[in-house]
Amino acid sequence: MGHYYLRRTARVFVTIWLVASLSFGLIRLLPGGPFTLLRANLLRQGVPASEVDARIANLQNIRPNAPLWEQYFDYMFAAAQGNLGTSISLDEPVSQVIAEAVPWTVFIVLVSTILIFVFGILLGAIQAYWEGSRFDQLVSGVSITLMSVPFYVVAVLALFVFAYQFGWFPPAGTIGPTVEPGLTPEFVLSALKHAVLPIFSYTITGIGGQALAMRGNSIQVLGNDYVEVARLRGLSDRRIATRYVARNAILPLYTGFLLLLGFRLGGTVILEQIFSYPGLGYYMWSALESNDYPLMMGTFLVITIALVIGVYIADLTYGIIDPRISRGETDAY
Amino acid sequence: MSRLENRGPNSVTDEPLISVEDVKVHFEKERSLFEMFSEPDVVKAVDGVSVDIGENDVLALVGESGCGKTTLGKTIIGLQKPSAGTISYRGRDIWETKAGNTDLSFADIRSSLQIIHQDPGSSLNPNRRIVETLSEPIRLTHPAITAGERRARIHSLLERVGMTPARDFASRYPHQLSGGEKQRVALARALLMNPDVILADEAISALDVSLRVEMMDLMLDLQEEFNTSFVFISHDLSNARYFAEHGDGRVGVMYLGNLVEVGPPEQLITDPQHPYTEVLRWATPNLALDATNASEPPMRKIDIPDPVNPPSGCRFHTRCPKAREACTQLQPELREVSDSHQVACFRSDPDHEYWESSELED
Numbered sequence: 001m002g003h004y005y006l007r008r009t010a011r012v013f014v015t016i017w018l019v020a021s022l023s024f025g026l027i028r029l030l031p032g033g034p035f036t037l038l039r040a041n042l043l044r045q046g047v048p049a050s051e052v053d054a055r056i057a058n059l060q061n062i063r064p065n066a067p068l069w070e071q072y073f074d075y076m077f078a079a080a081q082g083n084l085g086t087s088i089s090l091d092e093p094v095s096q097v098i099a100e101a102v103p104w105t106v107f108i109v110l111v112s113t114i115l116i117f118v119f120g121i122l123l124g125a126i127q128a129y130w131e132g133s134r135f136d137q138l139v140s141g142v143s144i145t146l147m148s149v150p151f152y153v154v155a156v157l158a159l160f161v162f163a164y165q166f167g168w169f170p171p172a173g174t175i176g177p178t179v180e181p182g183l184t185p186e187f188v189l190s191a192l193k194h195a196v197l198p199i200f201s202y203t204i205t206g207i208g209g210q211a212l213a214m215r216g217n218s219i220q221v222l223g224n225d226y227v228e229v230a231r232l233r234g235l236s237d238r239r240i241a242t243r244y245v246a247r248n249a250i251l252p253l254y255t256g257f258l259l260l261l262g263f264r265l266g267g268t269v270i271l272e273q274i275f276s277y278p279g280l281g282y283y284m285w286s287a288l289e290s291n292d293y294p295l296m297m298g299t300f301l302v303i304t305i306a307l308v309i310g311v312y313i314a315d316l317t318y319g320i321i322d323p324r325i326s327r328g329e330t331d332a333y
Numbered sequence: 334m335s336r337l338e339n340r341g342p343n344s345v346t347d348e349p350l351i352s353v354e355d356v357k358v359h360f361e362k363e364r365s366l367f368e369m370f371s372e373p374d375v376v377k378a379v380d381g382v383s384v385d386i387g388e389n390d391v392l393a394l395v396g397e398s399g400c401g402k403t404t405l406g407k408t409i410i411g412l413q414k415p416s417a418g419t420i421s422y423r424g425r426d427i428w429e430t431k432a433g434n435t436d437l438s439f440a441d442i443r444s445s446l447q448i449i450h451q452d453p454g455s456s457l458n459p460n461r462r463i464v465e466t467l468s469e470p471i472r473l474t475h476p477a478i479t480a481g482e483r484r485a486r487i488h489s490l491l492e493r494v495g496m497t498p499a500r501d502f503a504s505r506y507p508h509q510l511s512g513g514e515k516q517r518v519a520l521a522r523a524l525l526m527n528p529d530v531i532l533a534d535e536a537i538s539a540l541d542v543s544l545r546v547e548m549m550d551l552m553l554d555l556q557e558e559f560n561t562s563f564v565f566i567s568h569d570l571s572n573a574r575y576f577a578e579h580g581d582g583r584v585g586v587m588y589l590g591n592l593v594e595v596g597p598p599e600q601l602i603t604d605p606q607h608p609y610t611e612v613l614r615w616a617t618p619n620l621a622l623d624a625t626n627a628s629e630p631p632m633r634k635i636d637i638p639d640p641v642n643p644p645s646g647c648r649f650h651t652r653c654p655k656a657r658e659a660c661t662q663l664q665p666e667l668r669e670v671s672d673s674h675q676v677a678c679f680r681s682d683p684d685h686e687y688w689e690s691s692e693l694e695d
Contacts (some may be wrong), residue, residue: 225450226458228412229519233470233526234443247460323506324459 005316012312017076019304023297024075028068030293038088079301085294089286094298097283102302104174105272105279108195109264112202117257120207124214125246131219140215143208151267155201155274162197169197172276198275202264210253217249224248251322258314262307348424349385350529350562351409351446356382356418358404362641374641378404380590381418383667386530390562391553391582393573393598395613399640401590402566403534409564410446410532422446422529444473447523451535453515457507463491463518464503470525490521494551513544517551524555530562537572545572553580570617574598583673586610589640589648592667596674606676608632608653647678650693655680658690 042052066074078085084094123143127136163171175181176190221227222245230240268281276282280299287295362374378401386392386409394402407413408420411427419426422442425435430442450456457466467487471478478486484503491499494517507515516536523531533552537545549572556563563580567573570584577584577598584601586594586609594607605611611631632652638644644651650660659679667675668682679687 225452225456229448229450229456229522230458230469232410232412232443232447233473234440235469235473244458248458251460322460323462324508 008312008315012308015308016305019308020076020079020301021072023300023304024072027293027297041088084298084301087287087292087295089290089292089295094294097295098280098298098302101278101280101283101299104277105265105268105281107191108198108202108271108277108279109261109268111195112199112206113257113261113264115199115203116206116210116260117253119203120210121214121246121250121253123207123211124216125218125241125249127211127215128218128222128245128249129241131215136215139211143211146205146208147212149205151201151205152270152274154205155198155271158197158201159274170194174277174279194277198271198277202267202271206260206264210256213253213256214249217252218245221245221248254321255314255318258310259307262303262310265303265306349387350390350423351386352419352421352424353382353384353386353405353409354419354421356405356408356415356420358401358408358413359416376640377590377643378640379408379415380643382587382590382592383418384585384592384595386562386564388529388562389556389560391556391565391577391580392563393565393567393577393582393584394587395567395570395573395584396587397568397637399637400587402568402587405587405592406532406534406564406566407448410448410530411442412448444526445529446532447526447528447530448532448534449516449519449523449536451538453512453519453539454507456519457515459507461506462503463505463507463510466507466518467491467503467522467525470522474525474527486525490525491518493555494518494521495547513540513548516540516548520548520552520555524559524561527559528561530564532564532566534566535568536565538567538569546575549576549579552576556580570602570613571619574602586613589638589643591648591677593649593678594676595667596676600671600674606670606674606681607649607678608655609649612652656693657687658693659685659687661693 038056039052042055043049047055082095084098086092087094087097090097123139127139130136159171162168170176170193174191174194175187176194179187179190181187227240227244230244235244265280268279269284270281271277272279272282273285280302283295284299284303286292287299356379357377358379360376360378362376380401382405384392394406396402404413408415411420411422411431414428419428421427422430422445423437425437425442427442429435430437431439433439457463464484464487467490468483471483471486487503488499491497491502496502496514496517502510502514507518510518516539519536520531531552536552537548540548552563552565553576555561563576563582565573565576565580567576573584576582582598583595584598585592586601586607588609594601594605594610596606601610602614605614608631615631631654633654633656634652636652638648638651644661646662647653647656647660647665650656653660663679665677665679667677669675670681679685
């Protein structure tokens, strides 16, 4: 059993290493190469040509003239120490940019994913109990409609209606320009107000899928004989609904939850662009636009690591949540 | 209620535990948009069955798939509401009790009637250990008992149903048990409720053939110990016979929603009164006593009639080799041929007009 956890943990590091290598390689394959622009900029600023390479090496922990494998090792060692180089367009350490951006993105993604699950599970469970009713049909119809609308369409519409037409919510940013960061009521309120629209458009398009999944699972569990036996024993409906039906119906959704968390982190590239919300995705996009390779690699790495860790946690905890997943141990049969 | 009051003081003992009177269970098929205004199709799963189950009794129901034996079984333990007729527990109508119209609480009836399902894989909550599954009924029936006593009772019962070492089995999850072991746990769980009747709905059909007799013996042993009655549903006449014979009960043969013959197993098999029982006997290899005739089915047609549109008169007349004109018109009632042996066939009545009517021609 311990063996399994050890192997699984080792695999996380291997995956992250592969991802880091891949991002290093892919970016070097991009036309123009990573430092052409930087070199041009430095030259334009009047830095003597003899010093340019040294400046680049200083900024990015990379010696541009060294062989590729040396550049690779330099990059990997620096990345392992948390040094991702300096952003070309922002002129700040990449790790610092990411550290400032990550909390906002995590906030949006976490809140919207949790909302999706809470509402999706509630709706789906009620639908399953009232299978075939008016309510069930209505919710199913709405769910399918919302599922087929991409979140960025909702985002653009929400931005247009609620931010520009009604002016209820600010159209951009994470907090108001005059608000000082800190645990003050103004700060929390301003942060919430700025996050409402992104969270709304990210949530509303995801609930439907979860509701339908939960509905299907619940109906299947409700058909199991042990639910009937529990009723026969005279257990209260509430206890049956929570301990017998909900628990077994939610289980398959659990892995989906952590996976979704990771995938939605990637989706913020578009979402944060629409709402000019300076999170991880926002910086990734601006890095792409301005050929800011260090920032690009940094954000890409963080998003992938988040996904890898999400799957890792799901794998580790699934055995605790569902006894049938036996972590490779063999018993009976 | 009035029936209860009219009884003498001694009648309580011979009052049946469960009394089914002319019960009908009809299922309406859902209509599509285009059939909105037409009559709905009605499947008559159970159509007028009366049977009594006493204390410590065994009733083994047999019949082919779709004949309504499971529906009747579920009606007997109050899981399925009958469309017509009454089903009473110790003289109180179960569904009236549920509505709160009798002196008995529904919770009492509910816990007295338990079930063992066919599919052992689906009958236990996969997320609970065996000990948790089994403590639930004890907690309900004996709220005051301590956790230690509960554990001791569970262990002794697990040993009683042949699961040793009990301590090891108790801490397992259902997926770590074999089908037979799961079924034993389901039996233990049902017994812990101290039920009066257990419906064993094809409870041994999913088990390995070699385990069936063992499981039946176990159920019968515990029947005496726990003083429970069994309604044993099976599609295998030989299993039903074994169970009813050793449990000192009756076998009931069902055909398309009707109980066509009820009687002691030995009599029913050696001297079947209903032609359909004969068919079942023919279909069960080790019961076909005269093997020479085994190749010819004792019926005219193999096809089962559509339950939505059952044949008129006796429902078996479309397949019955002995059917006559009268069978297409009238439906025979269950009548006594000998002590506790009843059959629904005109041929049991020597004075019936059946004997005068002409034979059916295909």
